[in-house]
Every structure is written in structure tokens, then in C-alpha cells.
Amino acid sequence: MILHVISKSPYEASTLSQCLLSTTHGDGILLMQDGVYGINHQSIKNAPHPIYVIGDDLAARGLENNHAKIKSITYDEFVELCVQYESSISW
């Protein structure tokens, strides 16, 4: 069980697609910083994993979370999430 942390825009960097090649059942994906630009990206919509997004990073960029499957969290909750998973990868 790995938490995959995405902090770059999927439209300018290949980090999200590389990450999705490495995920397995039980993994989670967290979008933070410029990674939140991927909130409407097709590969996020299709990903069979729990998806989290930092609400403050979204609000800063004028974006909203309109997806029932994506959970908006705070930076404090992000810390708790890291502890829940066995390890984490920063892509």
C-alpha cells in the first residue's frame, strides 16, 4: 500500500502517467501543489484508486473539486494519510 504524491501538472510533465504505470491495488494517489491541475484529467477520472487532493492548493488556483470519487483534504490530513499508508512516493 503506497501513497503516490503528484505535485506537477500532468499536461506539462509525465509524472502522473509514470506514476499510474506503477500503481497496484490498494494504492492511493494524492494531488498537491501543481499536481492539482490534474483534477479534471482523464487518467485521474479513470484511475481505480482512492484519490485525494489538497483543498487549499485547489482554491489557490481557482479550481473546484466536482468529483464524488476525489476527496478534498487539508495539509494536516495529508500527514495522517502518510502514516496510514506503508510508504509514500513523491513523483
Next chain:
Amino acid sequence: MTENNQTHDILILQRQAPYGSSLGREGIDYALTSAAYDQNISVLFLGDGVFQTLSHQNSQGINLKNHGGALEVLPLYDIENLFVVEEDLIERGISTEQVMKSISIISRSKSNEMIHAHKKIVGF
């Protein structure tokens, strides 16, 4: 003082999303500085630069200056030629209603014409 009041048409290309890097901010600073020297400035947002044009940015939670606020002051400095590429908005799931009213939405072919019509282009 020597007379040197040449005016140039300068196109600024904004290609980076705001907040993750400071390039977007630097492009705006360049525009403001150039306008202070009476240059004709146009700003074109394309690629991930289109994320700069979203209205309702609220960056208090991440302790950074609001980039949307920086764009809103451009017309006050007579920088009114602001354009964003529609195809790049659509590709990123952004609707035209989310874009600031002061920015004109143009097609890729129109933006390509604009790029080729300029001799001085600065990319950020």
C-alpha cells in the same frame, strides 16, 4: 537626454501554470515594466499558462500572492491585449466561463497568426 522613444509591439508568451513556479509572475512583471516604457504589449496564455487566467483564485491557504490579482491590474497599466487559447482551455477541462472577463478567448489558428505577426516575442 537623448531622444529614444521607440515603441515596439511585444508579445509575451505565458506558458507556465501559476504558483508552482514564479515564471508566470515574472512574465507579468516584464509586461508592467515594458508598459512603463510605453511599449505596446500583448500577452498570450497558452499551454499550462491558461491556468493563470482562472477567476476566483484564492491563495490565502498556501501563503502566496494571488496571481489572479496581478492579472486584473494589467488593464490599469494600458495592457489590454490579453488572449488565451481556447483549445488549451478545453484540453485542461476549463470552461470559458471560468476565465477572467478581461481576457479574450481565441482559437489556436488565431494565436498562431498573432505569434507570426510579431517580431519581438518573449517567452515565460
